Amino acid sequence: MTGDLTGKTIVITGATSGIGASAAHTLTQRGATVVPTGRSPQRAAALSEELGLEVLTADFARFADVRALAERILDRCPRIDVLVHNAGGMVPVRSDTTDGHETTLQTNYLAPFLLQSLLHDRLAESRAHTIVTSSVAHRAGKIRLDDLEFRERRYSAGAAYGAAKLADLLFSREIARHAEQTGITSVAFHPGAVASDFGRGATGPAGLVYNTALGRRLFTIDNDEGARPLVHLAADTDPRTVNGQYFNKLKPDASTSAQARDADLGTRLWATTEELLRPPVTR
Template sequence: MPGDLAGKTIVITGATSGIGASAARTLAGRGATVVPTGRSPERAAALSAELGTEVPIADFARFSDVRALAAQVLDRCPRIDVLVHNAGGMVPERSDTEDGHETTLQTNYLAPFLLQSLVHERLAESRALVIVTSSVAHRAGQIRLDDLEYRKRRYSAGVAYGTAKLADLLFSRELARRAEQTGITSVAFHPGAVASDFGRGTTGAAGLVYNTALGRRLFTIDNDEGARPLVHLAADVVPQAVNGQYYNKLKPDASTSAQARDADLAQRLWEATEELLASSEKS
């Protein structure tokens, strides 16, 4: 379908490797103006040469990078038809960023939330679709508004990642609930267990899957297959028809966790996140 997305602008974070890079290639090949972003200068340079477009660099472990990225996106994109929140990952041990937040929560959830808020007006003007990369791992997560960052609870890399992905899913659903007022629609998806750099260095069950040759061969899929739902949602759906949904690969999936279906929690998490980011900006 070369050329069928001509005139559409698609911004993809976490796009210099994994499913983000695969989706960027496919969508650009179909004629979209793709703005891929990533944190590795070397990978950004390689993708830039391949696609013939500038690739902004931003490390989501630094809010200053996110603010700079938002300014670049607004400067380059008079409209944004699709914004894909795809950046993130899992870290093996608990750590805090220079902004004072737990690393997994910031890179997977707080930084995308900040980016979203900084480009909100452009998204609303464009009646954009926001696509959020979540995960079935959200079922292992638990939102505690009094302890989002695992300062009181025992820390587990897998559970912290699941909590961040649960927050992403709640963010997508609250954004979808506000669509009538903002014009911005939203959908979340799980790409499958992808054999990318995700999870490198982790331990436990995730480590067996992502850090061993046997685990990767038996339980993971390649980047192109993992990118298929992202491409499908960015290019082949009516945004209003998928607003508020969660896809497991290529199919809508209603079997999310109880917290993921809690509309009141989604709203309270949104408000708590706004307060958290406002406090971070003042400090």
């Protein structure tokens, strides 16, 4: 999908702030039909006014919102050329959502997984390209299939976020592995340390980077720079040539963690996630 984006439909979650909002502006200017989504109604209204189009709202901490969002996307989009899984964040203290899942895992991984599943048929019909916002933080994450939600192991915001972003990377690669059968390609990327609202929940060294004036000045980039890899992967690359890859900013990066390269773990994580999301049986 290179060159003119006229006629291309690009759905972006987490698009009402940060790199998602920046990418929505740029891709709209390049002619794409952008369908932005976000959690905040106030920010959605502001972005809607800026872009002159409807911005859909959904809180990824509620699966009911994700299901409603999927229905609205399907009603609005007869085809989807690109689906960007960009929504997510970090919470400083462990908590569960109303769906009973650890908040960081649900908002960064389980909700995107559910959205992908609900849109699967439309994505397959469109031979869509999926782009997943991961992070170099995945290298510090560890997947434990018997404790994905930090109910037994010690919780920290960084450990939970790293594990969720590792899950995102495995999710992207599992989609990519089945591209020949489904027609859906996938790529993941790290945008860089972006000075956005994302870091508000960071603690420890990450908190010093994101939540102090000196840290932000020395170590972070602005939203437009952070959005460049997203725009590049959505508009300026052939999806087939980047399928299954992980980009660190604008460059392919093979130095992912050992777990991120474990295809068997990716398959087992997918199956475990399907079980987590399976509707409860009514007795």
